[in-house]
Amino acid sequence: MDEVLKIVNDIKAGQIRPMYFLMGEEPYYIDKLSDFIEQNVLSEEEKGFNQTVLYGRDVSVEDIISTCKRYPMMAERQVVIVKEAQDLSRTIDKIESYAENPMPTTVLVICYKYRTLDKRKKVTKQLEKNGLVYESKKLYENQIGEWIKRVLQGKNYAIEPKAAAMLVEFLGTDLSKINNELEKLQIIIPKGSTITAKHIEDNIGFSKDYNVFELRKAIGDKNQLKAYQIAQYFADNPKDNPMVVTTSMVFAFFVNLLQYHGIKEKDRNPKNVATVLKVSPYFLKDYDVALKNYPMRKVSAIVAKLRDIDVKSKGVGANALPNHDLLKEMLVEIFN
Structure with a gap:
């Protein structure tokens, strides 16, 4: 910049x-x-x-x-x-x-x-x-939050860390797409305001309670009730929550968790972990909890199972399985 x-x-x-x-x-x-x-x-x-x-x-x-x-x-x-x-x-x-x-x-x-x-x-x-x-080089995912903050500061806005994380989680690292959404928010939110997670939910259509990173947090916390509630919401709203996207993002979470397990104890400072995993520092607390709940051997087994479910979500060998069944299968494999 x-x-x-x-x-x-x-x-x-x-x-x-x-x-x-x-x-x-x-x-x-x-x-x-x-x-x-x-x-x-x-x-x-x-x-x-x-x-x-x-x-x-x-x-x-x-x-x-x-x-x-x-x-x-x-x-x-x-x-x-x-x-x-x-x-x-x-x-x-x-x-x-x-x-x-x-x-x-x-x-x-x-x-x-x-x-x-x-x-x-x-x-x-x-x-x-x-x-x-x-x-013009691609930014890593863990750099996008700071980029959003700087862009908004230049236009006299601030943004909550969770709101920035929601944008990154749902829009990825496409700066043009993120900027388009920020410009929409600037039309309806007065200058000098702080953009919140509720602004994102109300105006861009993301649910702050029922979204993929809340699902990943519930999984990381081993909160089975919350995870199954979100899965049911996804199954009831398949157009807004494509199974392919859900499985790929949960898969990415466990791949990162596997990498986290591989980082030596002496190197597990937040800045280094965020850099290695290429994630926003905002999400590190979720990974810290999941690291304790899922030993390395279990994470490896989950990654292998999620590969199979990802294939099924794309219709290979499981054309008749509805989203709800695939989501349930994914959670059963993770929590067992």
């Missing part, structure tokens, strides 16, 4: 590079930077003749170079944005000839999502020398 802010601040200060090669596994910041350049480098009057948006599936590298070599009309510069440039992955190296001597009156933005250039190649070195190469 700090690198993105620097790029944005440099552009605001008039320090505009002739080339921006935006690449990496996390598309969120690639889109944000591309959108910022598209909206802010040229005035509204200049954009009509001097801003061009191309798509990788529709053009060749030669087309891009040809467009970049045009002169701006009644403006200091033109902006050429190439979206979905990963579709040009087989020929992207041809941009090297342009990168060696880019047009000073053109700002070329290449959005190369889900891929990266080899940093040892000459094309990458030329792009770095005469422009800017930014790699």
